[in-house]
Amino acid sequence: MPSTSYLIAVLVIVFTITLALRAIPFAVLRMLRTSAIVRQLSVWMPVGILAILAVTALRGTITAEPHTTLYALLAVAVTAGTHLAFGRRSILSVGIGTTVYVVLVNAF
């Protein structure tokens, strides 16, 4: 078992780097807030970043359990379908989509 001092050192490193990566860009951007480029990017970015997160999360699920690829794709379709058909209630859509995946993975 690793020593406690090693574990603490890891925790300190992780905390410092993670916080710095989250905080420093804000300090830099504050100086650029009036820049038209930064403003336009902040309008364009969110939907694209969400799409990238969705694709990489799906890919993570598939690479962890390659034989569930079809189930994962089906569950994504069910999630999106539920969301568009039943008034965009996130909890309902995420709940039903996840249930479909869990049932398929555990049943077959």
Next chain:
Amino acid sequence: MGSKVSNIRNHMARVLRDHWWVRQDVPTQMTTPARRQQIAAGARDSFSAGLGIFPLGIALGLLVIQADLPWWLAPALSLSAFAGSLELLLVGMMATVTPLAAVTLTVLVVNFRHVFYAFSFPLHLVKHPLAKAYAVYAMIDEAYAVNAALPEAERSAPRLLAMQIACETYWVGGGLLGVALGAALPAPIKGLEFALCALFTVLTLDAFRSRRELPSVLLAVASVAVAVVLAPSVALFTALLLFVALLTARLALTARRPAKDAAGA
């Protein structure tokens, strides 16, 4: 004397300007019920994210116990890193006592994506310095995503912070439950982590409000496709980097056109 007067005048100008801003985008003069309503809205926002975060927290707790690491590492990791994918990765690295330099590099690469969130994370809504610091510290993927999918007019500091605090509670709570289950449960339910995938799918649909968003989505899909093929081990980071590069190119292209567009219209 003269400088005192001008100081006062400067101060007044600043107050006026600040209030103008405040009325423009943040109701700081929020009444208590309105504030409570916003906090409730934030808690509601967090539920769908919680469906993904809580099971992942349980997985983290289980992993810590399975790796023979002390139980307190689960909550300690959740509080110090507060970044799901990284924490799961770190448990494996700590169990094998990976050198600290390698740990540092991994954290840098895996979490570098947060740099891109600053462009569109509404930190300007949060006025109190401590609350601001917390909002930055707790800017996890899910918090960024849930907030980005909200229409701008519905965002507020209490709503954002309530959602972030709830998310952190799910993480730490899930981790503790996982630690407790570690001994009791032989095999946890498989596939619950899909909730994260479903959450991001739903949020992408919510952020896609008009056809004007289409170019951004297409560029993002192109970025992630290239990233998965060329750099599968750091796909998320590569995709974000490519996406920003493509948007910058798009900006350069559209900046040259407005005169022509105006003439055409």
